[in-house]
Amino acid sequence: MLEQKLEELRRATLAAFAAAISLEELEEARVGALGRKGTLAQISKEFGKLAPAEKASLGKLLNAVKEDLETDYQDKKQRFEESELAARLAKEWIDVTLPAPGIRPGSLHPITQLQQEIEDLFTSLGFAILDGPEVETEEHNFDALNIPPTHPARDMQDTFWLSNGHLLRTHTSPVQVRGMRQFGPPLRMIAPGRVFRNEEVDASHEHTFYQLEGMMVDREVSVANLIYFMKTLLSSIFKRDVTVRLRPGYFPFVEPGFELDIHCLICNGSGCAVCKQSGWVELLPCGLVHPNVLRTSNIDPDEWGGFAFGLGLTRLAMMRYGIDDIRQLQGGDLRFLTQF
Ligand code: DAH
Numbered sequence: 001m002l003e004q005k006l007e008e009l010r011r012a013t014l015a016a017f018a019a020a021i022s023l024e025e026l027e028e029a030r031v032g033a034l035g036r037k038g039t040l041a042q043i044s045k046e047f048g049k050l051a052p053a054e055k056a057s058l059g060k061l062l063n064a065v066k067e068d069l070e071t072d073y074q075d076k077k078q079r080f081e082e083s084e085l086a087a088r089l090a091k092e093w094i095d096v097t098l099p100a101p102g103i104r105p106g107s108l109h110p111i112t113q114l115q116q117e118i119e120d121l122f123t124s125l126g127f128a129i130l131d132g133p134e135v136e137t138e139e140h141n142f143d144a145l146n147i148p149p150t151h152p153a154r155d156m157q158d159t160f161w162l163s164n165g166h167l168l169r170t171h172t173s174p175v176q177v178r179g180m181r182q183f184g185p186p187l188r189m190i191a192p193g194r195v196f197r198n199e200e201v202d203a204s205h206e207h208t209f210y211q212l213e214g215m216m217v218d219r220e221v222s223v224a225n226l227i228y229f230m231k232t233l234l235s236s237i238f239k240r241d242v243t244v245r246l247r248p249g250y251f252p253f254v255e256p257g258f259e260l261d262i263h264c265l266i267c268n269g270s271g272c273a274v275c276k277q278s279g280w281v282e283l284l285p286c287g288l289v290h291p292n293v294l295r296t297s298n299i300d301p302d303e304w305g306g307f308a309f310g311l312g313l314t315r316l317a318m319m320r321y322g323i324d325d326i327r328q329l330q331g332g333d334l335r336f337l338t339q340f
Contacts, residue, residue, distance in 0.1 A: 009039050017076050135166050146292040188215075206329075210313035211310055215289070226309070260286060265320070281319060284310075286310070
């Protein structure tokens with residue numbers, strides 16, 4: 001009886017071990033057969049009732065079954081562990097000999113690129129590059145440029161005023177004043193920089209943008225000189241024919257003043273958000289320096305004259321690269337910036 005039970009236990013357990021497809025299943029089969037309350041433990045209990053001669057022979061069998069099962073169990077367990085380890089190694093394998101991913105070198109912002117090009121052009125024409133503060137005095141930003149306290153032009157420039165009475169410069173024109181006062185005539189200078197206006201932001205307006213101011217003061221400077229420099233500037237930037245128009249424009253610091261517009265290069269003149277559907281973009285306001293401006297900077301307007309222009313660098317970058325939304329320029333999105 002017991003002998004049959006032992007043989008049956010051996011057969012069934014080996015079959016269960018063989019059928020197990022995971023460590024858990026294998027363990028379950030082991031506990032069922034060899035565990036403290038397993039089949040083998042139960043069979044052992046019946047041993048007490050046996051005659052001594054039977055005990056000896058069946059005891060041998062019992063030990064042999066137990067040993068067989070344990071050996072087979074250890075064997076299967078080891079195989080499971082090995083294949084589990086192999087699977088993990090295959091999954092988590094890293095080729096440490098691969099080269100590290102490359103570091104992308106930075107690139108210059110499109111406005112910086114354009115600014116540097118224009119700086120090269122004007123230095124080749126004998127202009128100095130000047131810098132001025134972004135926090136300006138009211139005097140430099142308005143008064144010295146012939147914009148008196150009551151002048152409507154102060155409303156035109158929606159200004160960020162600071163609590164100490166200073167302001168964020170609304171244009172690069174105050175650098176003209178600084179240049180004239182520091183160096184005196186004759187003077188050829190440009191001043192690229194960041195300017196600020198209290199604007200509602202949309203596709204063509206930003207509260208922060210870039211201009212490039214230019215000024216030449218000398219004896220007998222005329223509109224012809226002005227037009228020559230503006231044409232040189234535009235053909236050097238666009239390297240292609242652009243349609244321009246010159247119309248009278250009013251700025252308190254120039255007389256006469258002009259608006260130089262170019263045919264919108266985003267829509268080729270058919271109308272878009274950037275040119276406000278007009279087909280033209282104001283790019284280069286300019287004029288002959290107003291005598292009052294020369295005078296407040298200690299230059300005698302009877303002896304000296306000059307021209308000045310205020311190039312919209314941000315807008316120019318948009319025209320040149322076909323950018324139809326000004327907000328992208330300061331958005332910091334590398335997918336956008338790395339295209340240039
Ligand atoms: N400062 C003017 C602005 O930001 C632009 C400007 C117009 C500058 C005429 C000039 C100029 O030098 O002559 O709107």
